[in-house]
Amino acid sequence: MRVHPPHEQGSHVPTKFTSPAGDPPRQPERISRARLIELLNEDLSREYQAIIAYVVYSQVIKGAKFMSIATELEAHAGEELQHAITIAKQIDYLGGDPTVVADKVKTSDKPEEMLRFDLKNETDTIRAYRDRVRQCEALGEFAMAEHIRAILMQEQEHQIDLATALGEDPPDMTS
Secondary structure, three states: OOEOOHHHHOOOOOOOOOOOOOOOOOOOOOOOHHHHHHHHHHHHHHHHHHHHHHHHHHHHOOOHHHHHHHHHHHHHHHHHHHHHHHHHHHHHHOOEOOOOOOOOOOOOOOHHHHHHHHHHHHHHHHHHHHHHHHHHHHOOOHHHHHHHHHHHHHHHHHHHHHHHHOOOOOOOOOO
16 A cells, blocks of 8 residues: 655654653654654755755855855755655655655745755755654664765755855754
8 A cells, every 4th residue: 555645645744753741752762664654754845945945045046255156056956856856765665655846945045045945955954864764764764864964964954055055054953
C-alpha cells in the first residue's frame, strides 16, 4: 500500500515532537515508517521551495554587493535539486509516493529580505533534518540517516553563506 503525501490530502502534519509540557524530548520517539514518509514529504516540499527560491533570487537580486551571493545562490539551486532527488528516493524506498507540492516561496524587491527568507528556510530545514537523522536511526534506517546527514552538511553551508552575505553570524542551532 502506497502512502500518499499529507499535503495532497489537505492535512498538515506537525514536524516537531514535544512532551505534554511542551519541552522537546531527550530521545527521539520511535515513529512508524508511515510517519517517516509523511515527514520526508514535508522535507521534500521544502526542498522544492528552496529550488524555486534560489533560481528566482539568483536572477532578480540586484546590486554590486550581492553579485557574488547571486552566483552562490545559483549553485545552491543545483544542490537543492540533488537533495530533492535523494529525499524522493528515500520516500520511494519506504513505500511512499513523493509529493509534488512545493512550500510557498516568499518574494521581495529587497535583496536583504530575500536573503533573510532563505536564511530562515535553511535554519528550519536544518532543524528538521537533525530530527530526521535521529528518527531514521531509531527505526534502524542507518543508511537513510547517512544520506540525510550529507544533505544536512550542505544545508549548513548554505546557512553560513546566507548569514555571511547578510553580514551576521549564522543562527545559534544549539536550542
